[in-house]
Amino acid sequence: MAERDLRSGDLELDRLMAEFQASSRELSDVMGLVGDVTGQAESPDGKIRVRVSSSGQLTGLHLDPRAMRLGSQELAEAIMRLSRRAAEDAARRLMDVARPYLDGPAGEAGTGRPRR
Numbered sequence: 001m002a003e004r005d006l007r008s009g010d011l012e013l014d015r016l017m018a019e020f021q022a023s024s025r026e027l028s029d030v031m032g033l034v035g036d037v038t039g040q041a042e043s044p045d046g047k048i049r050v051r052v053s054s055s056g057q058l059t060g061l062h063l064d065p066r067a068m069r070l071g072s073q074e075l076a077e078a079i080m081r082l083s084r085r086a087a088e089d090a091a092r093r094l095m096d097v098a099r100p101y102l103d104g105p106a107g108e109a110g111t112g113r114p115r116r
Helices: 011-036 065-069 072-102
Strands: 038-042 048-053 058-063
Touching (some): 038 072
Antiparallel strands (some): 048 058
16 A cells, blocks of 8 residues: 555545645646736737736837837727737637636536646
């Protein structure tokens, strides 16, 4: 029989505690991945680039000097449009990270355990 790290002397309680610890580690790993998620969008001509966090907060904005030739309203609209696209990109990436923890066996939702 394999050695066990018994902490309480109660096998069932020790099993439950080991499962809880494993789940806690998995959650910590996922939270780290979630924090690293960003979304990005770029104008077709590459003059404007936007980066947002997983929550949609603007974290980066690049304006090529040639983008300044746009009128202020057109530039503002382009930045807003790209910010929405970047937020959508971040949401897609966030779902890609979280999906294994949201889907259960055969696609059942909400088991809290990754599919493997």
